[in-house]
Amino acid sequence: MELHKLRRVYIEFAEIVFRDGFLDNQYTQLQQLQDESEPKFVLQVGTLFLEDSEKLLNELRSILDQQDVDFEKLDAFVRKLTGSSASIGAKRVKDVCMTFHDCCKKGSKEGCRKCLQQLAAEYRLVKRKLETLFKLETQILAAGGSVPLLSQ
Amino acid sequence: MAVDAEAQFHVLAVDDSLMDRKLIERLLKTSSFQVTTVDSGSKALEVLGLSEDQTSPSAVSPEHNEIEVNLVITDYCMPGMTGYDLLKKIKGSSSLKDIPVVVMSSENVPSRINRCLEGGAEEFFLKPVQLSDMKRLRPHILKGRSKDQQLQREENSNTIIISSGGSKRKAMDEEPSPERTRLRFSTGSLTIL
Numbered sequence: 001m002e003l004h005k006l007r008r009v010y011i012e013f014a015e016i017v018f019r020d021g022f023l024d025n026q027y028t029q030l031q032q033l034q035d036e037s038e039p040k041f042v043l044q045v046g047t048l049f050l051e052d053s054e055k056l057l058n059e060l061r062s063i064l065d066q067q068d069v070d071f072e073k074l075d076a077f078v079r080k081l082t083g084s085s086a087s088i089g090a091k092r093v094k095d096v097c098m099t100f101h102d103c104c105k106k107g108s109k110e111g112c113r114k115c116l117q118q119l120a121a122e123y124r125l126v127k128r129k130l131e132t133l134f135k136l137e138t139q140i141l142a143a144g145g146s147v148p149l150l151s152q
Numbered sequence: 153m154a155v156d157a158e159a160q161f162h163v164l165a166v167d168d169s170l171m172d173r174k175l176i177e178r179l180l181k182t183s184s185f186q187v188t189t190v191d192s193g194s195k196a197l198e199v200l201g202l203s204e205d206q207t208s209p210s211a212v213s214p215e216h217n218e219i220e221v222n223l224v225i226t227d228y229c230m231p232g233m234t235g236y237d238l239l240k241k242i243k244g245s246s247s248l249k250d251i252p253v254v255v256m257s258s259e260n261v262p263s264r265i266n267r268c269l270e271g272g273a274e275e276f277f278l279k280p281v282q283l284s285d286m287k288r289l290r291p292h293i294l295k296g297r298s299k300d301q302q303l304q305r306e307e308n309s310n311t312i313i314i315s316s317g318g319s320k321r322k323a324m325d326e327e328p329s330p331e332r333t334r335l336r337f338s339t340g341s342l343t344i345l
Contacts, residue, residue, distance in 0.1 A: 026280055029280070032283070048170055048171035049171055079229075082258060083258035083279060086258060086279065087172060
C-alpha cells in the first residue's frame with residue numbers, strides 16, 4: 001500500500017480505537033516522544049506493556065486459583081497493571097483495574113473473579129488494537145513516512 | 153546563570169519496571185538531561201558511591217567510577233528498598249543530602265506524598281509522568297547549586313547591615329530581602345502540587 005493510503009487507514013483505524021475508549025491521550029503523549037533518534041519508541045513501550053500484562057494476568061489467575069486468596073497480594077498486582085495501562089493509555093483496561101482494586105479491598109472472591117474475566121477480555125481487545133497500530137506504524141515508517149499524531 | 157542554563161545535568165532514574173524506566177529515560181533525554189537508569193534502590197546507592205549500610209562514601213578504588221549526579225528521580229513502590237527508603241538514605245548522607253530527590257508514584261495517596269515531602273523530597277510526581285513535568289526538575293538542580301553562593305551573599309550582606317546605619321541601612325535591608333525570601337521559600341517543604 002502506498003504511503004498516503006497507509007496514513008489514511010492508520011488515522012481512520014486510530015479514530016475508532018480512541019472513540020471506543022481503548023486508548024486515550026497518553027498514547028499520543030508517547031507518540032510525541034518518538035522521533036528520528038528513537039523511531040521505535042512507541043512500539044518498544046507498547047511491547048513491554050503487552051509482555052508485562054501477560055505476566056500480571058497469569059499472576060492474578062494463580063492467586064485467585066488458591067483456596068485462600070491473598071487479597072493484598074492480588075491488589076499489589078492489580079495496582080501494577082493499573083500503572084502500566086495508565087502509562088500506555090490503555091483506558092478500558094485501567095478502568096477495569098480500578099473496579100478490581102475495589103473488589104480486592106472488599107475481599108470479594110467472586111467479585112475479583114468477575115473482574116479478572118473482564119480484565120482478560122479487555123486486554124485481548126486492546127492487544128489486537130495495539131498490534132494493528134504497531135503494524136501500520138512500522139509500514140508507514142518503512143515507506144519513508146512519519147506516523148500521524150493522534151488525538152482524542 | 154547563562155552557563156547553568158546551557159549545562160547538561162545528569163539525572164539518576166530509579167524504577168523496578170522496565171517499561172517505566174524506558175519512559176522516564178525518554179522523557180529526560182527529550183528534555184536534554186543526561187540519564188542513568190537503575191532498577192533498584194541499592195543499585196542507585198552504588199551509582200552514588202554509597203553502599204546500603206554506609207552514610208558516607210567509602211574510600212573508593214581507582215577503578216570504581218563515580219558519576220556526578222545532579223538529581224535523583226525514583227519510583228515509590230519498589231521491592232526491597234522503597235523510594236522512600238532511598239530518599240532517607242540520600243538525605244541522611246552528609247555527602248549526598250544536597251542532591252535533590254523527586255519521588256514518583258502511580259497512586260495519589262496524600263499521606264504518602266506528605267511523608268516524602270517531609271522526608272526531604274523536593275517534589276512528588278504522579279505517574280504517568282508527562283513531558284511538562286520535566287520543566288519542574290531544572291529549578292531544583294539550579295537552586296541546590298546556587299544555594300552555597302546565596303548563603304555566602306547573605307552572610308556578606310548581613311555584615312553590611314550591622315555595620316552601616318541610617319537611611320543607607322534601609323536600602324541594604326531592601327536589597328537582600330528578595331533573595332532571603334526566595335531562599336526561605338525554596339528550602340521550605342513544597343506542599344503545592
